[in-house]
Amino acid sequence: MAVVQTKNITKRFGAFTALDGVNMELNEGEIYGFIGPNGAGKSTTIRILLGMLKASAGEAQIFGKDVWKDAVEIHKRLAYVPGDVNLWPNLTGGEVIDLFVKLQGGTKNSRREELIERFDLDPSKKCRTYSKGNRQKVALIAAFASEADLYILDEPTSGLDPLMENVFQQCVNEVKAEGKTVLLSSHILSEVEKLCDRVGIIRQGRIIETGTLDELRHLTRTKLVIETKQPVPNIHEFAGIHGISGENRRWSFQVDTEKLDDVMKYISSYGITKLESAPPTLEDLFMRHYEGNDPSGGRRNG
Template sequence: MEIVHTEALRKTFGSFQALNNVQLSINQGEIYGFIGPNGAGKSTTIRILLGILRSTEGKASIFGKDVWRDAVEIHKRLSYVPGDVTLWPNLTGGEVIDLFLKMKGGADPSRLKKLMERFDFDPAKKCRTYSKGNRQKVALIVAFASDSELFIFDEPTSGLDPLMERVFQEYVLEAKERGHSVLLSSHILSEVERLCDRVGIIRKGTMVEQGSLDELRHLTRTTLYVETKEAMDDLGQRSGVHDLKVSGAGMTFQADRDELGSIMKAISEKGLVKIESSPPTLEDLFMRHYEGDEG
């Protein structure tokens, strides 16, 4: 069942076009990774989904309801964590958590206690004393303590140490196991690759790729390490071979998928001794779309 759906979504600010024909969908029980550099349109898309901004053109719905007209009803069933959480400085973390959860209809006390323990969070301190990471923890604890059907995370682990990032990832996977959906916008490509069922890459306000990692990997290159009995001095000049590095008896390079057969045939003719292959990563795919972009 489709939980989130956008169709031909456009947003302009004066003469600047922030989004152009953005189409994405998130199904029930799915973790969707939304990636792109700063200024690509991720946060603008998320703000439209949250009913904070109104799209210039197109449609967007969550739970089958219009994100602008039915924002109040939608927010009862979702949790949102931004990349920079602002809290009331004179309240304690525990008081803020209680306030937010009361607005969400309450939470299981035992689950809330476990979340605070897992995130190593002290609820007794005033919010003005919290680091950025601890402010993020407040929002994450509220989100995971509530029984939301959809979680929208916009750079949620900003400021968290690697151990807390792992705790966050565990709770995201737990939400998926309970049949809930997640929209995860993140700069940490390894996190997206580990967690997400499908990925969408946005570039200058336009979706340039969308699909599962397996579906997208055919669009990029495979990394190979080979050793041959005879020297292969012309490998770097072959079609489909990129970034060749020679180290002792071995050669490491990237190969275009459609040229892989001819490359391997040429290598085998030199007496193949050893070969190691690693599939393309999400970072490889991401960088391929942004190679040559300024900044």
């Protein structure tokens, strides 16, 4: 069942088109990574899903309800964490957490206390004394302490140290295990790679690629370092090899995954004495889409 669905969402601000026909679908119990650089349209899409902005055209639904008309109903089952959290300066962190949980119809629970301990937050301090990281912790604790069915997290680990990032990742996996759905918008590609079942890449207001990490990896390149018994002739001219460096019998380069078999067969005929291989990463894929100004959005066949 689709928890979140958008169809051709467009958003214009005067003559500027921020979103240009965005299609997205999140299924129940999945973690969906929404990635792209600043200004690509991530936050605009999220504001439309939250009912904070009205789309210029297209449809968006959460739990089968219209995100603009039924925003109040939707928010009863939704938790949201922005990348820059602003809190009431004269309330304590604990009071803010309780307020957020109560707004969703919840009450103080053991989950709240457990999360405060795990995120190492002092809930008795006034919010005006908190660092950015501690303000972020307040929002995350409030979100994960609620009984939400959908978590929309927009750069949620902004300001957190690596230890707290690990706690965050554990919490995301825990809500997934409960069958909840997570939309994670992030530019930290390692975080997305660790957590997400599927990924959507947005560029200049358009989703240019979507799928599981395995489905997308066919578009990436494998990194190889190779030593051979004999010099390999014409290696610079071999199709599918990129970024080659080295000489004679030791080479370092990237190979298009679909050409890997051909390359290995060619090189192995010269006697491989050493082989190091690094699998393609989400970062490789991301950079492939953003290098240059390809008007097709970096699409490739294959």
